[in-house]
Amino acid sequence: MKINVINNDKILINKTKAIARNQYLELKKYFLKSKKIDYLQIVIFDNHRAFETEIERPLRSWETSLVKNEKILILNPKIENNKHFNQQNYQKILKHELAHILYNNMIPSGVPYWLNEGLSYNLSGQNFNKSLPLSKCSTCMNYFDTFDEKIYLYSPCFVNHLIKEVGLNKIMDFILSFSREVNSKENFNKQFSKLFPKTN
Helix, strand or coil, rough: EEEECCCCHHHHHHHHHHHHHHHHHHHHHCCCCCCCCCEEEEECCCCHHHHHHHHCCCCCCCCEEEEEEEEEECHHHHCCCCCCCCCCCCCHHHHHHHHHHHHHCCCCCCCCCCHHHHHHHHCCCCCCCCCCCCCHHHHHHHHCCCCCCCHHHHHHHHHHHHHHHHHHHHHHHHHHHHHCCCCCCHHHHHHHHHHCCCCC
16 A cells, blocks of 8 residues: 655654554454555644645534545644644544545445444544443434534444444444445434344
């Protein structure tokens, strides 16, 4: 896989390339049916304004990175450096976005958003609240093709519950089974309830 990192800091560029290459090999073990990525571009922005110019809208309060057109856009951790985003969790955030790309390669629409987001959190090893009751975190299933900041609170916890309940392999098999048939929230939830009845 060819990796192109755009920034002026050569040390950060080389570090990011090495991290992304290792993360891709690790994540690909889970996303076996995701098409191979031959080229990955990562753009590291040194300020919010440059990031917002690229995405043509203001950054949301929780955003430090995102995927656009199979390209990872991320803030420079040396400059942003707050409690949610710093050099220590930079690797996890990169892995999170790379997981999104692999998921979207299997399901181009990226739906359901809650599963896409929850898997990316769990596979990247990011911190989240694992103590939420199932009745609370399962409300993330409302975020099929919509989202707001609550999806980042509830979906990681709910997917973590699923992983403990049935195992990651069964979840990935389920994604493969519906990847060509997801056309509505109702259709997805019907199939989901058959395989994961304890979550309903």
